[in-house]
Amino acid sequence: MLWRKRENVAKNTLTLMGSIQPLSGPVNAEAFPALPNTDILNDMRKTLVVPVLIAGTITSCATLQQFTALRSVDFQLDRVADVQVAGIDAFRVSTYSDLNLMDAARVGAAIARRELPLVFQLHVRAENPSDNPVTARLMRLQWTLLLDDTETISGLIDQELELPPGQPRDIPVNISLDMFDFFERSGPDLFNLALNLMGVGEEPSQVALRAVPTVNTALGPISYPQPITIVDQRVGGR
Numbered sequence: 001m002l003w004r005k006r007e008n009v010a011k012n013t014l015t016l017m018g019s020i021q022p023l024s025g026p027v028n029a030e031a032f033p034a035l036p037n038t039d040i041l042n043d044m045r046k047t048l049v050v051p052v053l054i055a056g057t058i059t060s061c062a063t064l065q066q067f068t069a070l071r072s073v074d075f076q077l078d079r080v081a082d083v084q085v086a087g088i089d090a091f092r093v094s095t096y097s098d099l100n101l102m103d104a105a106r107v108g109a110a111i112a113r114r115e116l117p118l119v120f121q122l123h124v125r126a127e128n129p130s131d132n133p134v135t136a137r138l139m140r141l142q143w144t145l146l147l148d149d150t151e152t153i154s155g156l157i158d159q160e161l162e163l164p165p166g167q168p169r170d171i172p173v174n175i176s177l178d179m180f181d182f183f184e185r186s187g188p189d190l191f192n193l194a195l196n197l198m199g200v201g202e203e204p205s206q207v208a209l210r211a212v213p214t215v216n217t218a219l220g221p222i223s224y225p226q227p228i229t230i231v232d233q234r235v236g237g238r
Helices: 002-018 038-074 101-112 189-198
Strands: 074-085 117-127 136-147 150-157 162-163 168-178 205-217 222-224 228-235
Touching: 074 189, 101 189, 117 162, 117 205, 136 168, 136 222, 150 168, 162 168, 189 205
Parallel strands: 074 228
Antiparallel strands: 074 117, 117 168, 136 150, 136 162, 136 205, 205 222, 205 228
């Protein structure tokens, strides 16, 4: 019985193989799907590349405009406010000798500890020229304060500021430092220097702000490669 089953399977296999006929005559090409035309593929590539190039050019132009706009902005030292030297209101005196007994004792105690804290708010005026057609966008500003050409503290203004053409903007910078950390002078001389730097003393002094602006562009935040001096002005000297 098993032998007969195997014989039937063999016969069926031979019959199936015998029904397969080799191809003869020409092949009908329409029976097979055609490959895409090479010229069509090239045209498609060109169609895709051109808009990408145009978009990249537009983005680059927008980025350049933002850089140019910020380069045109005029930064100046406007004023200082809320000035305190060792906790004393600096606008009440012009020199160390103007201190009353109570204030002199307070400043003297600070000097004895080799401390003379100077705290104030520096106001920077930023103005985009009215003939500039582009609004400048300052994203953040890294800064270093220079007092009489002496590098002191550094900080960061981390907020976006729009500068429309012809509209001045005020940028407040909070400053806090110890004069003894940066100057080798006697206590009274340091006190007078602090007053001069704040524009309330009798001798002129130089205040400068060296900064690295970061511009918000179509390509993302981009920082200037080199610091620029945006504030450089002599103050004081009544």
